[in-house]
Amino acid sequence: MRQYSALPGNLSLPGLDGLMFNSDSGNNEVVETWQRFVQGLLGLLALVGALLMAHYYAPPETAGLERQVHELSSQVENLERQQSVSAAAVDEARGSIAYIYGIYHISGTAHGGRARVAGTGFVVAPGLLATNRHVAEPWYGDREVAEALRRGGVPVLEKLVAYFPGSPLPVKLETAALAEQGDLAVLHIEATAFTNKLRPLKISHTPTQVGEAVSVLAYPMGVTAMVAKSPAVVYERLASHPDDAETAGELAALSLIRPSATFGHIGDVSGDKLIYDAPTARGGSGGPVLNLRGEVVGVNSAYIDGFSGGTLGITSSELRPLIEAAKHAAVETAAVAQ
DSSP states (O other), rough: OOOOOOOOOOOOTHHHHHOBBOHHHHHHHHHHHHHHHHHHHHHHHHHHHHHHHHHHHHHOOOOHHHHHHHHHHHHHHHHHHHHHHHHHHHHGGGGGEEEEEEEEEETTTOOOEEEEEEEEEEEETTEEEEEHHHHHHHTTTTTHHHHHHTTTOOOEEEEEEETTTTTTSEEEEEEEOOOOOSOOOOEEEEOOOTTGGGGOOOOOSOOTTTTTTEEEETTHHHHHHHHHHHHHHHHHHTTOOSSSSHHHHHHHHTTTOOEEEEEEEEEEETTEEEEOOOOOTTTTTTTTTTTTSSEEEEEEEOOOOTHHHHHHHEHHHHHHHHHHHHHHHHHHHHHHHH
């Protein structure tokens, strides 16, 4: 910053358009004017500096941060609420999900050996149970059996029963309706005091979205898995028993028939198929796929070996008309019986 001092005689200052001052008093007035100008300029610079310092050291605005915290808290609360709804829905649905056990053989051919079938089913209406067709008809989709049937073999279903949680006794199952295309079936449940109290699961009417959270309730690995997760004293006694109706009966008598729940998300929806990453295994066929509200969005059907995200189910939209067909058939059967 340049500095100017008072000098005797003539004084010419730049910026004053060549005005001349010829006296000492005039010089003093110019100096005072200049000093006031410099002081004003310094005051202005000090004010600007103070404003800059205040802006630099001022605390950040909190309105945006508070809004973000509020939104995040709302998301966490919503997620916790959804998880609690899902847990409650899964727990409520378990009593309506049955372990299905059957025995069949193919008569009239060399393939006539007996075979066992294990699967899962769930109550969809009073007296009706939904499952896969390959559980209701174990030979369905089996290429080896199909060849035996072409050679004149006849499939014979010797036994098909359901074990429900809380019941020590199995109940008989009979075919009510089979999907002409697709791996679905609806079965009649033997009417007993216990089965008459079973609560049907609600079928969803809302299209399933990719990314939606789901849970699968089923009996993967059948009796083997139920024995494995039983109390130690029971496991030691039943671990060497075969996977058959007798072992299932012992588990039922001990109230150890309970489905397992696995959780995942919808990876894709392709026509009548759902693809999700909730794990499953043999014995899980026919289990319900539930959304967070506990509604059935699909029927567990198969899995792609070696790919954890490749569990396949059939959409509930394919199941609804089959349920109606089974109800209609039941009405006609009752009318004929009367």
